[in-house]
Amino acid sequence: MEKISDFTVRRLSSYYRILSDLEQKKVLTISSAKLAEFGGITSAQVRKDLSYFGNFGTRGLGYNVSELKNEITRILGLNQTWGMALFGAGSLGNALFFHQGFRDDGFFFRYLFDVDLGKIGTKWGNLEILAVDKAKEVLKRDPVDIGVITTPKEAAQDIVDLAVEVGIKGILNFAPRELVVPEGVSLRNVNLAVALESLSFSLSI
Amino acid sequence: MEKISDFTVRRLSSYYRILSDLEQKKVLTISSAKLAEFGGITSAQVRKDLSYFGNFGTRGLGYNVSELKNEITRILGLNQTWGMALFGAGSLGNALFFHQGFRDDGFFFRYLFDVDLGKIGTKWGNLEILAVDKAKEVLKRDPVDIGVITTPKEAAQDIVDLAVEVGIKGILNFAPRELVVPEGVSLRNVNLAVALESLSFSLSI
DNA sequence: TAGATTGTTAATCGATTAACAATC
DNA sequence: TAGATTGTTAATCGATTAACAATC
Numbered sequence A, B: 001m002e003k004i005s006d007f008t009v010r011r012l013s014s015y016y017r018i019l020s021d022l023e024q025k026k027v028l029t030i031s032s033a034k035l036a037e038f039g040g041i042t043s044a045q046v047r048k049d050l051s052y053f054g055n056f057g058t059r060g061l062g063y064n065v066s067e068l069k070n071e072i073t074r075i076l077g078l079n080q081t082w083g084m085a086l087f088g089a090g091s092l093g094n095a096l097f098f099h100q101g102f103r104d105d106g107f108f109f110r111y112l113f114d115v116d117l118g119k120i121g122t123k124w125g126n127l128e129i130l131a132v133d134k135a136k137e138v139l140k141r142d143p144v145d146i147g148v149i150t151t152p153k154e155a156a157q158d159i160v161d162l163a164v165e166v167g168i169k170g171i172l173n174f175a176p177r178e179l180v181v182p183e184g185v186s187l188r189n190v191n192l193a194v195a196l197e198s199l200s201f202s203l204s205i
Numbered sequence C, D: 001t002a003g004a005t006t007g008t009t010a011a012t013c014g015a016t017t018a019a020c021a022a023t024c
Helices: A006-024 A032-039 A043-051 A065-076 A091-097 A100-104 A132-141 A153-165 A192-204 B006-024 B032-039 B043-051 B065-076 B091-097 B100-104 B132-141 B153-165 B192-204
Strands: A062-064 A082-087 A107-114 A127-131 A146-149 A170-173 A186-189 B062-064 B082-087 B107-114 B127-131 B146-149 B170-173 B186-189
Touching: A006 A032, A006 A043, A006 A065, A006 B192, A032 A043, A032 A062, A062 A065, A065 B192, A082 A091, A082 A132, A082 A153, A091 A107, A091 B091, A100 A107, A100 B192, A107 A132, A127 A132, A132 A153, A146 A153, A146 B192, A153 A170, A170 B192, A186 B192, A192 B006, A192 B065, A192 B100, A192 B146, A192 B170, A192 B186, B006 B032, B006 B043, B006 B065, B032 B043, B032 B062, B062 B065, B082 B091, B082 B132, B082 B153, B091 B107, B100 B107, B107 B132, B127 B132, B132 B153, B146 B153, B153 B170
Parallel strands: A082 A107, A082 A146, A107 A127, A146 A170, A170 A186, B082 B107, B082 B146, B107 B127, B146 B170, B170 B186
Antiparallel strands: none
């Protein structure tokens, strides 16, 4: 398969959300022009993105909303569940843990780890926070797919190394630090400071 | 001035963090090659990004860490403070509110708004959560620079319209919904679902 | 059928990188 | 001075868009 850019993947996520909305509103078909309008892009972009994966439309009519949503669900791997481990049980981790939208999409936290003795042994919902020292043993016995890092930046690389060692193949990092992962492991960074600083830049000029 | 791409601005944020680290470690000078290595990019990219704003280096020697950090601080508008209003006092908003890093960078929450009667009147730190009905009046009297949206997606566009009406020029949106802002208002979206779905895609292929 | 809209190619646009003269 | 490294130009790469034949 042709190499798919992250730009395309992020737009697929956007289409997925738009189609979910439309499906709920009982809209049956949609043109690339309409979909583009909702996503704030061009219709050529929509058709190009979809064309990497197949011919989902009907000339003259457009796309069937439910069908296209199902195709994108499959493409994005959202037709299955993903097990996650959270490293760093702080307030950001807490917000992510209780975020219903992730569960709806099939992303479940299965383990919570922290270094804070005051937190270890306490529960979020009915999931206990474990000592990060136990993580290697626990995750080797019972692997997860994705590691979510909400530790302070100083700890982040060590956690990545641990995650890689226990076979985690996807990492979502919130720590504001450049991280190194080996070939075959996917890393996505969410840096809230960058978003604010980019706003600050726009407001300054 | 030449149009600066958001790619460049985001990398400036990255340089800013790297230089802050280096300054703390008492490193005095750095070459574009080293800076690039830390940021995971090429040295040409670093020099190109900086060249939009001036000549900050010395041929043969590289860049003075503190000097370059100060220049970038100024470019990004981080040599001043920014007042923010939070719309949606949920767990994500709470995590942002108590995040020390934003304060260090000069971003301060000055108002908290919610619709939930159970939350209105309670305090985070010593800042009271106000009814969103009061927002227009309050923010017209005492404007802020940035609106941070952590409401459910259904409410997000109304909040944007309110924010625009009271003169807010920068919006940081966490609601997973495409928002419309008029010319002259900057909008940055942080969509956590997109990040997870992009990981899911990578893990699926 | 006539009108609408896809899927795809080729053109365009913009971002990244290689290369090197300038110069510390 | 000789070696190192910047600032900048030109080449390359890759993403977006315009255009249109195919076809429902």
